Amino acid sequence: MEKRLIVMDNRYLIAPEPASSKLTREVTGISHEGEEVSLRVVEERPLTIYLNRQEIVTAMTIGDHPEYLAVGYLRNQGMLLPDDVITGIDFDEEVETVVVRTERATDYEEKLSRKTRTSGCAVGTVFGDVMEGLQGLTLPEATIRTSDLYSLAKEINTTPSLYLEAGAIHGTVLCRGNRPLVYMEDVGRHNAVDKIAGWTVLEGVKTADKLLYTTGRLTSEMVIKTALMGIPALVSRSGFTAWGVEIARQVGLTLVGRMRGRRYVCLSGAERIVRDADLASVADEPAKSRRKSAGPDE
Known part of the structure; x- marks a missing residue:
C-alpha cells in the first residue's frame, strides 16, 4: 500500500x-432577545465502512479523512490485523462509502452479531469480543513529564479548531514529548481517535513514545482504543468513568x-x-472559570 502524503502545518x-x-x-435562528442570529454549525454525515465485500458499520462523522477513519476503526475493532496487507482504499463521496481491501480474505459475520453501543456522543460501537485484544497486552515503558503536559495543554487549547469555531465536536491529539x-x-471522540489510529497505520508511525490528549471523557472505549494502539498514556481536560x-x-x-x-x-x-x-x-484557572468551561462531557 502506497503511503499517503502528510499534510504539513507550522505546528502540526x-x-x-x-x-x-x-x-x-x-x-x-432567534436569540434570547428575539433577534435573528446567524452562526456556523458542524456538519454531520453518514460514512459506511466496508472491509472487502462486507459492510461493517455506518458511522456519523464530519466527513474529513474518511480513509484514516475507516482503517483506524477496523484496526481498533480487531478486524484489520497488524500483518494485514492493505491493497486499496476506495472512497466514494457521492454514496458516502469507503471500502478497505486486503490480501487476506475476511468474514466477520459472527463478530458483527456481537456489538455494544458505547457512550460516545454520536453513539460509538464496540464489538463484544474487543476485550480479548487486551489479554496479555503490555504497554511500553514511558516517561511522562508534567512540563510536557502543561505545554501540550496550553498549545492544544489555543489551536484554531472546529470546537472553537462551532462547538459540538471533540478533538483528539497524538503527541510526542x-x-x-x-x-x-x-x-x-471515538471517531477522532480512530482517525489517528488510521493515520499511524497508513503512515507506518510507531506509537510507543506517544501520548493521546483528548477533549472528551476518559471512557472505557477511549481507554481500550488507546491501549490497542500501543500508546502508554491518555490525557484529558475532562473526567473519568469507573x-x-x-x-x-x-x-x-x-x-x-x-x-x-x-x-x-x-x-x-x-x-x-x-x-x-x-x-x-503555570497559570492556574480560577474555580469559577473551571466550572464555566465545563462542557456536557464533564
Whole structure:
C-alpha cells in the first residue's frame, strides 16, 4: 500500500481546518432577545465502512479523512490485523462509502452479531469480543513529564479548531514529548481517535513514545482504543468513568484527567509521571472559570 502524503502545518503534521466550508454550515435562528442570529454549525454525515465485500458499520462523522477513519476503526475493532496487507482504499463521496481491501480474505459475520453501543456522543460501537485484544497486552515503558503536559495543554487549547469555531465536536491529539503532532476532530471522540489510529497505520508511525490528549471523557472505549494502539498514556481536560479507570489499571495505561491550569488527577499509571514543572510558572484557572468551561462531557 502506497503511503499517503502528510499534510504539513507550522505546528502540526495534521491540524484542524475550521475554515473549511465542507465541515460547517451557516444557519439562522432567534436569540434570547428575539433577534435573528446567524452562526456556523458542524456538519454531520453518514460514512459506511466496508472491509472487502462486507459492510461493517455506518458511522456519523464530519466527513474529513474518511480513509484514516475507516482503517483506524477496523484496526481498533480487531478486524484489520497488524500483518494485514492493505491493497486499496476506495472512497466514494457521492454514496458516502469507503471500502478497505486486503490480501487476506475476511468474514466477520459472527463478530458483527456481537456489538455494544458505547457512550460516545454520536453513539460509538464496540464489538463484544474487543476485550480479548487486551489479554496479555503490555504497554511500553514511558516517561511522562508534567512540563510536557502543561505545554501540550496550553498549545492544544489555543489551536484554531472546529470546537472553537462551532462547538459540538471533540478533538483528539497524538503527541510526542511537548509537541502535538496530529489533531483530529469529529462529532464523536471515538471517531477522532480512530482517525489517528488510521493515520499511524497508513503512515507506518510507531506509537510507543506517544501520548493521546483528548477533549472528551476518559471512557472505557477511549481507554481500550488507546491501549490497542500501543500508546502508554491518555490525557484529558475532562473526567473519568469507573470502567475506564478499571481497564486502564488492568492494562497499565497512564490515565490523567481533569487537567485544567496546573491541576490534574492521575488515576492509573502514576509511576510514569515525572513532576519536573515549576508550578509557579503555570497559570492556574480560577474555580469559577473551571466550572464555566465545563462542557456536557464533564
